[in-house]
Amino acid sequence: MNSAKIENLLNLALDVGEQERMRSPELSVGFEATDNTWEVIVRYFGELQSLQALFPDWQITELLNEYAIIRLPESQIDQLAGLPQIEYIEKPKQLFFEAAQGRRASCMLPVQTGRGAAGSRTNLTGAGVLVAVIDSGIDYRHPDFRNADGTTRIMALWDQTAVPRAGEGPPEGYTQGVEYSRETINEALEQTDAFAASQIVPQTDTSGHGTHVAGIAAGNGRASGGTNRGVAYESELLIVKLGVPGGGSFPRTTELMTAVDYCIRKARELLMPLAVNLSFGNNYGSHESYN
Numbered sequence: 001m002n003s004a005k006i007e008n009l010l011n012l013a014l015d016v017g018e019q020e021r022m023r024s025p026e027l028s029v030g031f032e033a034t035d036n037t038w039e040v041i042v043r044y045f046g047e048l049q050s051l052q053a054l055f056p057d058w059q060i061t062e063l064l065n066e067y068a069i070i071r072l073p074e075s076q077i078d079q080l081a082g083l084p085q086i087e088y089i090e091k092p093k094q095l096f097f098e099a100a101q102g103r104r105a106s107c108m109l110p111v112q113t114g115r116g117a118a119g120s121r122t123n124l125t126g127a128g129v130l131v132a133v134i135d136s137g138i139d140y141r142h143p144d145f146r147n148a149d150g151t152t153r154i155m156a157l158w159d160q161t162a163v164p165r166a167g168e169g170p171p172e173g174y175t176q177g178v179e180y181s182r183e184t185i186n187e188a189l190e191q192t193d194a195f196a197a198s199q200i201v202p203q204t205d206t207s208g209h210g211t212h213v214a215g216i217a218a219g220n221g222r223a224s225g226g227t228n229r230g231v232a233y234e235s236e237l238l239i240v241k242l243g244v245p246g247g248g249s250f251p252r253t254t255e256l257m258t259a260v261d262y263c264i265r266k267a268r269e270l271l272m273p274l275a276v277n278l279s280f281g282n283n284y285g286s287h288e289s290y291n
Contacts (some may be wrong), residue, residue: 039061092252126232135210137241160243
């Protein structure tokens with residue numbers, strides 16, 4: 001059936017044959033051919049705990065504000081749509097890198113060193129603020145993300161791509177990757193070389209994109225003697241390396257949603273104001289502009 005609760009794109013993906021679906025880079029996102037399951041995003045009301053008992057094979061990750069991500073067999077999507085607490089179901093969308101501009105193009109120099117009303121200096125440095133960077137990871141050994149004593153400025157680092165080893169695991173409430181604490185990162189930084197550090201925190205930024213945008217957002221410029229510092233150069237950092245499920249090249253909106261959810265929860269836990277730098281995106285959705 002084509003349920004009004006299911007977005008048109010997902011309805012189309014369910015209606016076409018599997019071969020045609022897999023040829024489409026848009027229709028196939030969210031579908032796992034190996035076990036014929038879908039990862040879907042749902043908006044619901046009430047509670048979902050009872051569903052886990054009724055459908056033990058479903059993998060349910062509840063997010064804030066009555067959103068959830070559910071992995072379930074394709075044959076049971078109609079059952080999901082028929083549940084009274086489910087308001088809407090959509091498939092994940094692929095994410096791509098977005099272009100990022102530097103500090104000068106963003107007119108941040110006057111904010112950092114200029115003057116405000118009545119000649120008062122602004123001196124906005126990001127001190128006391130938590131800057132979250134959701135991207136391809138970070139070179140946590142880079143001097144721009146370390147304090148003068150060599151310790152890390154990173155409050156926590158969640159690598160969604162990591163496979164947990166003994167004693168490791170994802171943040172509480174999530175199902176993928178490994179969360180590394182500030183203490184663990186500092187332990188890695190105490191090592192004499194990169195290989196030894198990688199035995200403790202093996203996260204790497206293979207594309208360099210996350211490190212690049214983190215430098216623009218919050219690098220303190222220690223590598224350049226303070227010349228090339230970022231916007232919030234005295235802030236604390238919260239890093240999420242987005243996962244790439246199913247052997248794909250880029251994350252999905254589901255990885256992004258859990259990342260944003262994690263950052264908000266972390267900021268609430270720490271009682272810190274939060275700014276999120278997100279340099280992934282796609283062309284999905286409306287392109288209308290309003291004045």
